[in-house]
Amino acid sequence: MEYVAALAGLAVVHLLAVASPGPSTVLVVQTAAVAGRRAGLLAAFAMMLGAVAWAAAALYGLQILFARFEWLYVAFRIGGALYLLYLAWMLLRHAGAPLPEADPSAGRGGAWQGFLKALLLQLSNPKVMVFMGSIFVSLLPAQMPSWMEATVLAIVAVNEFSWFALLTLLFSGETARAFYRRTKLWLDRFMGGALALLGLKLAFDR
Template identity: 85%
Template sequence: MDYAVALAGLAVVHLLAVASPGPSTVLVIQTAAVSGRRAGLLAAFAMMLGALVWAAAALFGLQVLFARFEWLYLAFRIAGALYLLYLAYMLLRHAGAPLPEADPSAANPSAVLVGAWQGFLKALLLQLSNPKVMVFMGSIFISLLPAQPPSWMDATVLAIVALNEFTWFALLALLFSGGAARAFYRRTKLWLDRLMGGVLGLLGARLLVSEV
């Protein structure tokens, strides 16, 4: 197998998966719109870190452990579902609250920084609480990579995952933290938060009852 072709195929398939709408997309958009550019970029960085953890786990054997101990995978899946339901509840609960000021020049800088790191933590927990990320990565690794890749190829795979994840979510953060997007979010916050909360709730319920 040509290594360059395999890596190019992996990059395309993974990027398409990252760009597909899901709870990560919802959370980064909401974080950027509510808390501003810094928080959105930190959330994007957290998504990248979480994806790297699962990618490394898929490369180095945790998927085998999940297959052997089904209760461990089930525990991760339930934890992920409950966390999604919690995020949905918080969005729905605070849908009617006014949009906080995200401009550091017009707000308490320490409060802005705290909000940004809270967004980072929420995003990291979301990514780490979903073992399906690792299952997906494991499946594309098996399908697209040689059976015994050289060590440099493992490092390249992790670099591709990091680049795809951060680039996509950073673009979302920059787009939805802009003035026009933030003004739109301010006008429609009640209904957008309800919509995003409903989407996260449905995804959490789906993850909770799914068999795989």
């Protein structure tokens, strides 16, 4: 019963964290609105893979490595910040371009490009692992059976994919695309500015 309560608490806290606005939300929403549902779902899947990788790293001690070799953590953090600034620049640069029509038969390359963008975004932010490690320490017992470790990773995977898939379904519909088409210039500027601020925060926040 203790294990079940711990896992339930983890599921709720992690889902609230996933649902909080951040660079992942911006990227998935923008991908779904611009490239369509398939691209958005692939981006959601990439976010899930990245989060599970960081969760596994937190479970199996990568934080200890980062604590011992601080330069490694700093390198990850600066790399992630630069990638966020690059995404922000691309959004701002193309804010005035018209929204292309979603073409499922011709958009496979673009969809996989969105997958790669999302995966790189998730893997380039070591703060995801630091957060995972903190909630694991707070909510989970120190000595866990192997089935519980597998359940923790499954919870992370389900939460991540479910939330970002929901965002994809909301923002890939024709109504959302029509709204995005009308307001693309200002939305892209807003999202680009938000990514730039998050990138700077990641770079300078210890």
